[in-house]
Amino acid sequence: MLSSFDPNDNEGGLKLLEDLTQNARQIQEQVIEKILTQNANTEYLKSFINGCHSPDVHLFKNTVPVVNYEDIKPYIERIANGEPSNIISAQPITELLTSSGTSGGQPKMMPSTAEDLDRKTFFYNLLVPVMNKYVDGLEQGKGMYLLFIKPEISTPSGLMARPVLTSYYKSKNFRNRPFNRYNVYTSPDETILCADSRQSMYCQLLCGLVQRDEVLRVGAVFASAFLRAIKFLEDHWKEMSDNIRHGYVSDWITDPNCRASVSLLLTKPNAALADLIDSMCGEKLWEGIIKKIWPKTKYIEVIVTGSMAQYIPTLEFYSGGLPLVSTMYASSECYFGINFNPLSKPSDVSYTLLPNMAFFEFLPVEKNNGELSHCNGGSVPPADEFETVDLVDVKLGHYYELVVTTFTGLYRYRVGDILMVTGFHNSAPQFRFVHRRNVVLSIDTDKTNEDDLLNAITKAKLLLEPLGVLLTEYTSYADTGSIPGHYVLFWELKNRGGCESLGELESSLMEECCSSVEQSLDSVYRRCRSKDKSIGPLEIRVVKHGAFDALMDFCVSQGSSVNQYKTPRCIKSEEAIKILDSRAVGRFFSRKTPFWEPFRAQYSQ
Known part of the structure; x- marks a missing residue:
């Protein structure tokens, strides 16, 4: 085959x-x-x-x-x-x-x-002639691809259980890939295979800066991961510039393989490159920063279909007009x-x-x-x-x-x-x-469906009921306006006694509701929140009485049937979000990181 x-x-x-x-x-x-x-x-x-x-x-x-x-x-x-x-x-x-x-x-x-690893390698190899058909000269430079591994465990059988990309990056098929200029990356394999995602991110970006003149394409697997890397660069560019200026790797990079591989690139101080990075990254506005830092870049390769489409505007802001390529x-x-x-x-x-x-x-x-x-x-x-x-x-x-x-x-x-x-x-x-199918919220690799969201909210609202406060309506959206993005829940509440006024909601109680929702969501969401840091704290926005009536009026005006109208449990329309936002009377965030550990309990005899 x-x-x-x-x-x-x-x-x-x-x-x-x-x-x-x-x-x-x-x-x-x-x-x-x-x-x-x-x-x-x-x-x-x-x-x-x-x-x-x-x-x-x-x-x-x-x-x-x-x-x-x-x-x-x-x-x-x-x-x-x-x-x-x-x-x-x-x-x-x-x-x-x-x-x-x-x-x-x-x-x-x-x-x-x-054999399946060979099939994946065959598949990846076929991407090369397709890209070369549309983009000239890719063999004359490198790709700054930000690639990462994630947690894995050994099952009772001795088989490893791990994400598909972790499997591929750790395989001999990836490490011993045939020499092909299209597959030459600025990131040494040792930085990709570093289990500490923060050290891995820092070292891969540092290597990309050092080799900026050779970079012809940039990217990551998902748009969310690439934007997280740009935010990381915003937070750490000065330290990376100092590393380049003095020709050394920061002391907190303790992974020996990472340190050794990066040191091979930082062989001597480079004040000129450090000054250039300072001048570009020191600007307040980072619009078009990718094209500025890596001027020879021909495109950004990330998945921008499905739930990743929500990141397109942010990518376009940073890209400087570069094409966004989903291969x-x-x-x-x-x-x-x-x-x-x-x-x-x-x-x-x-x-x-x-x-x-x-x-x-x-x-x-x-x-x-x-x-x-x-x-x-x-x-x-x-x-x-x-x-x-x-x-x-x-x-x-x-x-x-x-x-x-x-x-x-x-x-x-x-x-x-x-x-x-x-x-x-x-x-x-x-x-x-x-x-x-059935997915309503997604920021990174998380996929929260309507039932998961309902179950999580059902548990959280029990915290309010002893106070006579009832949750009458809710909806949600994935807020990707900041990096990392986060889940936003709109809640309309009422007093059991019928009084519309809720008075001052206890911030600590609402924050506990946020934490309860997060802890009830699935393992992938909790991993992204606690380990990967790819999702920000969940937010609940309490809206005043009648906000969801206004949402229904809007949906009906857009063609929904009054007889068949159901409150959408996730909204994507900017107008709909503005309707609820304009009626928000309180904003609360989770102050706790949800508990997460690898899924060991699944394997019980």
Whole structure:
């Protein structure tokens, strides 16, 4: 399924992409045939195909159900606790990849194999000829990519459980990647692999400053991470400038590998570069700062689709007019597709799914009154009622939810992403990412759905009830106006006795409500708040009586039905936010950092 090619051969890489997309149906047939032949004797598949040793796609789709994570979670936990891989996969499971989505407050775990690392490497290599097709001269410089690893643990089976990017950066595939100027970074591998995110961030930015004249592109995986790095630079540029001026690394950089690798670049004092950094970073307004510091930069490479689109205005402020490039669409479950037109506007980004990465199916989704729902039975129909569409049979302009069957042991798995077909490249469809199913709030890798938010608020409001104060309405939004961004909740409160006036709300009590909400949110959110520092303290804005009536009036004026109106639990309209903000009578922030620890308790026999 993986064709070998030289990543330095642009013509060969582009031809390979043409072959893959021209023969999408045939390749999809080969993919599902290989997966089923290889895994027919796994416990999971045998339970549905009744011991058939050569199942075909028709038997597979008629007998194997479309599933959510909760359906496959017991099988994966059995492997984590030491049972053999052949529960779900004929190939040995070599690690478990923790996703940013959650289940029961814990990150989901996805199976991975050694071959899967090769598949990811193949995928990354294909990005090179696509970018070289649209941007000249990338081989003549370096990329300042800010890449980080995150916490990992060993499960009872001895398998590591870790985020997908941590897995890749720690692999021999990344560390021993073939020499390719496109893959030459200003960050030494030792700084990327530093477990202390603050030391890693400092050293990577310092290396990027030292090599500013060689930088042709900058970026991170997510827009949120890149902006967090710019904020870090705002806070630490003077110290970095002093390091450059005197030719030494700050004493608080104690990671020996980081220190040694950076010292190889800071071989002597450079007062001229330090003066230049001082003059640029010392300005009060940082508009266009990226282009000023790294003047040869051709583009910023970050994911700006989905929830990351909220960061586009801030990126444009700092960028100095540089293109924002989203190159790929991937997840912990599988790597999916590539943006064949990387210089397109963020709002126009579409991804072409590569037919050799997995077997793809699609659940049709309809748009009614501005809301998306599944065509065959509401928002979440029973698994055995699903009717799917194959990759090459999707229709232009239609919406679908992505379902994948992977080489690593996931069968007809609902990824949870809603996509819209925007076109075709040869016979392979191109999709625009619309949103995650049920997710209402996201700042970084966190994904808070409506039920999680409701449960957290239900617990927090119990703190008010002894005082006779009731929560009558609420909504939320992700405030990305500051770095890091944070969750904002609008609460309308009333006295149980009917009096509209609440008097002076106790700040300490409302701050406790903020902390209670945070502590009730899932493990990924709490990690981002407590360890990664990528999310700021949660805020509750108390609004005066009638504020939500004004919100409803606004929504109705925009086309909502009075009869069917429901208070949105997340708002994105700037006008709607202004309506509630103008009626705010109190603002309160969490003063506690929520407790977080790696998800060890999940693995109990």
